[in-house]
Amino acid sequence: MQPSTCKIGLIENFTLISSSLKTELEAIDGYEVVATGKNVDDLTKQMNGDEPDIILIDVLNRHNAGINTVKDAKKTFPGVPLILITAREYSECFKDYIDFGAKGFVYADDSPDELNKAIQVICNGKEFFKEYVTKYWIDADSKTIKKNKRRKSKENPLSPREIEIIKLFCDGLTYREIADKLFISHRTVESHKNNIMKKLKLKSRAEMIKYATRNNYTTN
Numbered sequence: 001m002q003p004s005t006c007k008i009g010l011i012e013n014f015t016l017i018s019s020s021l022k023t024e025l026e027a028i029d030g031y032e033v034v035a036t037g038k039n040v041d042d043l044t045k046q047m048n049g050d051e052p053d054i055i056l057i058d059v060l061n062r063h064n065a066g067i068n069t070v071k072d073a074k075k076t077f078p079g080v081p082l083i084l085i086t087a088r089e090y091s092e093c094f095k096d097y098i099d100f101g102a103k104g105f106v107y108a109d110d111s112p113d114e115l116n117k118a119i120q121v122i123c124n125g126k127e128f129f130k131e132y133v134t135k136y137w138i139d140a141d142s143k144t145i146k147k148n149k150r151r152k153s154k155e156n157p158l159s160p161r162e163i164e165i166i167k168l169f170c171d172g173l174t175y176r177e178i179a180d181k182l183f184i185s186h187r188t189v190e191s192h193k194n195n196i197m198k199k200l201k202l203k204s205r206a207e208m209i210k211y212a213t214r215n216n217y218t219t220n
Contacts, residue, residue: 009052010036040072058085065093074101104128
């Protein structure tokens with residue numbers, strides 16, 4: 001249940017905007033703006049010990065997209081959720097904002113009702129992220145996963161079966177013995193070995209064994 005009074009701290013660069021937001025928020029039943037400031041230090045000085053339930057930060061037109069301000073706010077008020085006034089153009093910073101404690105975003109062109117909705121949702125212990133933010137977050141995670149897979153593929157070009165075969169060659173097994181052990185034909189073993197040599201640009205079985213030893217592919 002939403003608390004009877006939601007105490008709000010407001011960090012805004014411009015006095016005119018800060019004053020307007022304060023007036024608009026305090027016109028809503030249950031909201032009290034306990035302090036306003038241009039930065040975290042300024043906000044703290046104005047609080048008089050009355051810690052807010054939520055801190056609203058306008059990150060637009062701030063140096064470094066407001067990242068340092070968000071970090072400072074989270075460090076100074078670790079248990080207080082942050083709502084950011086931002087824009088789609090700042091999408092590259094969304095992940096950092098969330099990592100540094102943002103629980104919701106509203107856009108600069110959103111209506112007052114949207115801001116009110118965000119505050120109510122976050123006051124009840126939930127997050128407020130729009131579909132666009134969620135999609136961006138999923139896309140960013142997907143790109144990271146694909147990038148890691150590509151890097152891993154470059155670091156280890158061999159398939160699990162090829163690694164298995166290279167280990168058996170290092171154990172001194174013949175083509176026929178490897179084939180019998182893996183229940184495949186000796187021609188398949190030979191094909192795998194040729195692929196290994198081609199992928200690793202090796203010229204002999206001895207070089208293959210050296211590679212296996214360097215990369216801990218030996219079983220001994």
